Amino acid sequence: MSIVFNNDEVEVKPEATLAQIFNVPDFVGKYLDIDTRFCLRATCTTIREIINEKPLHIDHLNYNSNGNAILISTNGTLKVSYQIIEEGLRVRYWDRMRLINAISKEEKVEIIQRDLKSILGSEKLRIGTFEIENNHISGVYDEKPPIGLRALRNTMSQVPNKLKIINLEYWAVELDEVFIVALKRIDLENFKCLKLTVAPFFNNCTPIWKDLYDLEEWKRLKSLKVYNWQLDVLDILRFFTHVENAHFEINSFYNTSDFTSFVMELKDKLLQSPNLKQFKIHANKKMLDSDFEEINASLQQYNTNNAPYSCWISFPYPDSDKKLELLVEKKMLWFKGPCNVEGEGGEECEDVEEEKEEAAEEGEDEDEEVPWI
Numbered sequence: 001m002s003i004v005f006n007n008d009e010v011e012v013k014p015e016a017t018l019a020q021i022f023n024v025p026d027f028v029g030k031y032l033d034i035d036t037r038f039c040l041r042a043t044c045t046t047i048r049e050i051i052n053e054k055p056l057h058i059d060h061l062n063y064n065s066n067g068n069a070i071l072i073s074t075n076g077t078l079k080v081s082y083q084i085i086e087e088g089l090r091v092r093y094w095d096r097m098r099l100i101n102a103i104s105k106e107e108k109v110e111i112i113q114r115d116l117k118s119i120l121g122s123e124k125l126r127i128g129t130f131e132i133e134n135n136h137i138s139g140v141y142d143e144k145p146p147i148g149l150r151a152l153r154n155t156m157s158q159v160p161n162k163l164k165i166i167n168l169e170y171w172a173v174e175l176d177e178v179f180i181v182a183l184k185r186i187d188l189e190n191f192k193c194l195k196l197t198v199a200p201f202f203n204n205c206t207p208i209w210k211d212l213y214d215l216e217e218w219k220r221l222k223s224l225k226v227y228n229w230q231l232d233v234l235d236i237l238r239f240f241t242h243v244e245n246a247h248f249e250i251n252s253f254y255n256t257s258d259f260t261s262f263v264m265e266l267k268d269k270l271l272q273s274p275n276l277k278q279f280k281i282h283a284n285k286k287m288l289d290s291d292f293e294e295i296n297a298s299l300q301q302y303n304t305n306n307a308p309y310s311c312w313i314s315f316p317y318p319d320s321d322k323k324l325e326l327l328v329e330k331k332m333l334w335f336k337g338p339c340n341v342e343g344e345g346g347e348e349c350e351d352v353e354e355e356k357e358e359a360a361e362e363g364e365d366e367d368e369e370v371p372w373i
Helices: 018-023 027-031 034-041 045-052 105-120 147-158 177-184 233-239 259-270 289-302 352-363
Strands: 002-005 008-011 056-066 069-074 079-085 088-093 096-101 125-134 164-172 193-198 223-227 245-250 278-283 312-316 323-329 332-336
Touching: 056 105, 056 147, 069 105, 069 147, 079 105, 088 105, 105 147, 125 147, 125 177, 147 177, 164 177, 233 259, 259 289, 259 323, 259 332, 289 312, 289 323
Parallel strands: 056 125, 125 164, 164 193, 193 223, 223 245, 245 278
Antiparallel strands: 002 008, 056 069, 069 079, 079 088, 088 096, 278 332, 312 323, 323 332
16 A cells, blocks of 8 residues: 655555464464463453464363362462352452452352353363362252352353363262263363262262263273272272273272172173273272182182282183283282283373472462463
8 A cells, every 4th residue: 555745655554453463473372371361361352362263272270169169270370269258259369369249149150150261262272181179068958069160060061162181180079960061071082081089978979970871971981090989899890891991999899799700790891892901999998808718719710820819810802812911919909901001000191199299389489460360
């Protein structure tokens, strides 16, 4: 474009748009952390749309719901907490605090959803580990699920795309519909492992395995860690033998009347899984001496080397030269399948405790003042 002024032609360059500025170079995707992205999203619709189109990679995202307290955090770059009070929400962003007026529970849920959706609603979001913690013990007359979990459930139900997550870690007093919704919203293409910790404080808390069993996401699960001291070994037999790499931490082997039959039936089921890596059940309490002796007597026919117990026993897969191995100890049943790689332990789930320690170390240096989302 040009104009003529006093017979001289002067070139007038068009003004650069916000979109052009942000796209050259690809500044958002390469240089902005999650805090800055959220601050820029709040400036105007144009910038929000630009940022939403940029990749967002989060190594570790934590959502912690504990009754009237909710925390959203990442490994050292984001920390937002919500305290539900009668007047509304007391929101703390690192070391800054503000009060948001909200009377109804619906309003409070929507406020938390809004911030949560700014993360989970990103079309190009990638999460290494998504950790969900529910530490609240609901009373008989409490509304379920509590506000924090309701906000998470609603948000995950409303996001337009399935979430690209590598590991899901779910810690709860008892499993509920929120866990099912979370599992259903995962894109299975890159999903590797589910780490599930159920710590019920009441003996009548019943896990919802039967509700999970028909889910496609459950059927296609490849790697699993379960920590549940009330898990029945018969439920392991019914609902978990399709998993190629499984690790269970339970209280005891006592909740079956015929332990030897259970072990042999479990062995037969795992022989139907030629892609098995490992299937390990570790108990807090030792099995009965009588059960230990009886199972070893039943396995003696497969102990071709007549090795002293405890030792590895091999079973041939049907119509195959592959082997299924079993080690029986008083606190453990450990099956190794043909796809197990020695030295790797078949572990695909990263250790959440190591990640938490790394996040804490990174977070120690976070003392600069940061703006609001």
